[in-house]
Amino acid sequence: MSAFAVVFKKECVDNLRDRRALSTALLMPLLGPLMLVGVFFAIKDAEEKSRAPQIPVVGAEHAPELVRWLGQQGVEIQAPPADPEAAVRDGKVDVVLRLDASFGEALRAGAPAPVAIVCDPSRHNAAPLLGRTEGLLRQYGQTIGALRLMVRGVDPLLVNAIAVERIDVGSKDAKKALLLASLPLFLLMACFLGGTYVAIDVTAGERERGTLEPLLLNPVSPRVLVLAKTAATALFGLASLAVGLAAFAVVVPSIPFEQIGLDLRLAPRVVVGYAALFLPTALVAAALQVLVGVISKNTKTAQASLGFIILVPVLPGVIVSLFPQQPSLLSCAVPFLGESILAMRLLRGEEIEVLHWLANAGAQMLLAGVLTMVAARLFGARMLSG
Amino acid sequence: MIELKNVEKRFGAVHALRGVSFAAHDGAITGVLGPNGAGKTTSLRIAAGLLPPDDGTATVDGTDTSADPLGVRRAIGALPHSHGLYARMTAREHVAYFGRLHGLASDVISARLDHLSEVLEMRDFLDRRTEGFSQGQKLKVAIARVLVHEPKNIILDEPTAGLDVKGTRAMRALVQRLKADGRCVVFSSHVMQEVAALCDEVVVIAAGRVTAQATLEDLKAMTGKEQLEDAFVAAVGTDEGLA
Numbered sequence: 001m002s003a004f005a006v007v008f009k010k011e012c013v014d015n016l017r018d019r020r021a022l023s024t025a026l027l028m029p030l031l032g033p034l035m036l037v038g039v040f041f042a043i044k045d046a047e048e049k050s051r052a053p054q055i056p057v058v059g060a061e062h063a064p065e066l067v068r069w070l071g072q073q074g075v076e077i078q079a080p081p082a083d084p085e086a087a088v089r090d091g092k093v094d095v096v097l098r099l100d101a102s103f104g105e106a107l108r109a110g111a112p113a114p115v116a117i118v119c120d121p122s123r124h125n126a127a128p129l130l131g132r133t134e135g136l137l138r139q140y141g142q143t144i145g146a147l148r149l150m151v152r153g154v155d156p157l158l159v160n161a162i163a164v165e166r167i168d169v170g171s172k173d174a175k176k177a178l179l180l181a182s183l184p185l186f187l188l189m190a191c192f193l194g195g196t197y198v199a200i201d202v203t204a205g206e207r208e209r210g211t212l213e214p215l216l217l218n219p220v221s222p223r224v225l226v227l228a229k230t231a232a233t234a235l236f237g238l239a240s241l242a243v244g245l246a247a248f249a250v251v252v253p254s255i256p257f258e259q260i261g262l263d264l265r266l267a268p269r270v271v272v273g274y275a276a277l278f279l280p281t282a283l284v285a286a287a288l289q290v291l292v293g294v295i296s297k298n299t300k301t302a303q304a305s306l307g308f309i310i311l312v313p314v315l316p317g318v319i320v321s322l323f324p325q326q327p328s329l330l331s332c333a334v335p336f337l338g339e340s341i342l343a344m345r346l347l348r349g350e351e352i353e354v355l356h357w358l359a360n361a362g363a364q365m366l367l368a369g370v371l372t373m374v375a376a377r378l379f380g381a382r383m384l385s386g
Numbered sequence: 387m388i389e390l391k392n393v394e395k396r397f398g399a400v401h402a403l404r405g406v407s408f409a410a411h412d413g414a415i416t417g418v419l420g421p422n423g424a425g426k427t428t429s430l431r432i433a434a435g436l437l438p439p440d441d442g443t444a445t446v447d448g449t450d451t452s453a454d455p456l457g458v459r460r461a462i463g464a465l466p467h468s469h470g471l472y473a474r475m476t477a478r479e480h481v482a483y484f485g486r487l488h489g490l491a492s493d494v495i496s497a498r499l500d501h502l503s504e505v506l507e508m509r510d511f512l513d514r515r516t517e518g519f520s521q522g523q524k525l526k527v528a529i530a531r532v533l534v535h536e537p538k539n540i541i542l543d544e545p546t547a548g549l550d551v552k553g554t555r556a557m558r559a560l561v562q563r564l565k566a567d568g569r570c571v572v573f574s575s576h577v578m579q580e581v582a583a584l585c586d587e588v589v590v591i592a593a594g595r596v597t598a599q600a601t602l603e604d605l606k607a608m609t610g611k612e613q614l615e616d617a618f619v620a621a622v623g624t625d626e627g628l629a
Contacts, residue, residue: 006487086580209470214470219487
């Protein structure tokens with residue numbers, strides 16, 4: 001066995017016995033798919049709510065016409081809570097409609113009929129239902145008003161001086177776009193997460209335990225040691241990537257994303273494409289993490305730095321999800337940005353050019369090589385002093 | 387045989403070694419005595435090929451440590467002052483790891499493990515993970531892994547630090563044994579009694595310089611002191627940092 005293989009094997013075995021390293025590598029990547037499921041149900045729930053709003057009504061018997069009309073509009077009329085004000089304040093229900101005995105009388109007399117909406121506008125979650133309720137009541141009032149004008153021979157359109165239409169491009173769609181973008185982002189992070197503890201253990205950890213000097217006294221060059229340690233780190237990152245990818249491949253097809261109007265499929269082609277796309281990323285991640293471990297004074301500072309460094313691949317991913325980019329040779333050659341661009345294309349079912357992938361993989365490998373060379377140069381007896 | 391000639395070493399503004407020269411011969415125990423911070427560890431690191439000297443030469447069995455550091459490390463078994471272990475690995479795995487790093491075959495490693503665990507009395511904990519080992523057990527593992535490739539030259543940097551009486555005696559017995567095998571043993575310490583009890587020759591280092599290299603008898607004669615302890619103090623120039 002070569003010295004490289006000896007060190008690689010030892011670091012893998014040693015870190016496989018570290019429950020913290022193992023659980024980080026194998027369990028953390030499951031968070032992404034879990035979040036995807038959670039967000040799916042949250043969106044679905046919100047959409048169902050807005051499609052069939054449920055409104056508790058107090059005194060429904062005072063305005064049977066209105067209540068029937070609301071039912072025709074798809075509103076599910078519910079029995080009111082005992083204390084509407086308290087129920088709304090505590091967030092048990094979003095709104096309560098209150099009608100009293102004077103409603104029918106006022107309507108017949110042609111006076112504004114009183115309707116009360118018990119609500120708490122400061123509650124963000126209640127806002128859609130509140131808006132919907134107000135809109136429906138306004139519509140009902142306008143319908144009756146129009147009938148009154150028509151009875152008096154007046155064109156009801158005369159009172160509508162302007163026609164307002166609301167075109168909603170807001171939060172719901174942004175949530176979906178983020179949901180879509182989160183998939184490659186989670187895979188990018190998995191490449192980093194899996195190797196974090198390993199990278200720290202094999203560098204700053206060796207120094208802190210006092211195992212570095214005995215190791216360096218063996219007839220093995222520091223270059224070989226760093227290569228083997230980086231390879232072991234990369235293996236954990238790749239394992240993390242594989243777990244994340246497998247989890248997405250299982251979760252995504254079993255969730256009916258089309259129900260929330262989202263075209264999210266994970267064809268085998270995409271899974272394979274992602275594996276190819278993120279393989280070099282895992283190598284860069286390992287090289288970067290090992291370098292940080294080598295230059296860190298101890299495991300604590302290494303951990304702090306690596307926690308910060310995991311943001312490096314996330315930022316380009318967020319940028320891509322907010323401002324979708326057309327891939328160019330140049331943008332693809334930017335590490336982390338390139339994968340995010342190409343990953344989004346793959347996810348949308350678009351083709352990616354081999355040249356773009358090569359540019360990305362080449363740039364990543366070059367970066368990994370440079371980082372490893374720097375780490376190899378800094379790794380050694382100089383780590384012992386200071 | 388380990389030989390340092392006029393070795394100079396600086397770390398930034400610190401002039402750690404100011405021309406250190408000494409020779410350690412085969413079949414002898416050479417003690418390196420000096421206060422903490424005198425340059426013992428740096429000298430031994432240079433001898434083991436871990437650090438290159440800024441000036442001067444260090445050779446092991448005639449091989450220059452700067453020219454062929456890996457070759458030198460094959461000929462040396464060095465127990466550094468900080469000799470930590472991997473908590474999640476067993477004693478056996480520690481020794482096997484270092485054996486493989488020296489390119490030894492598995493059957494050779496297991497034969498030497500047998501021998502070493504006999505000599506060092508480590509059969510009871512050979513297959514236990516080292517987490518929770520006592521200081522003595524840890525030291526045995528650390529020594530076994532630097533002896534697994536049967537080096538001709540052995541450097542022990544303060545090996546008895548933190549050991550109890552039993553452990554210290556076992557350590558002395560081992561060092562005697564290595565000497566009887568004809569190996570070159572370099573043994574650093576800031577404890578005068580230990581050096582007096584073990585060493586054939588003593589190298590006294592103070593403030594980055596060798597102030598004396600002699601047998602114990604010659605050292606007494608040189609310094610004109612009857613007691614070895616007084617001779618050491620006279621050679622170092624101060625009794626500060628000694629024990």
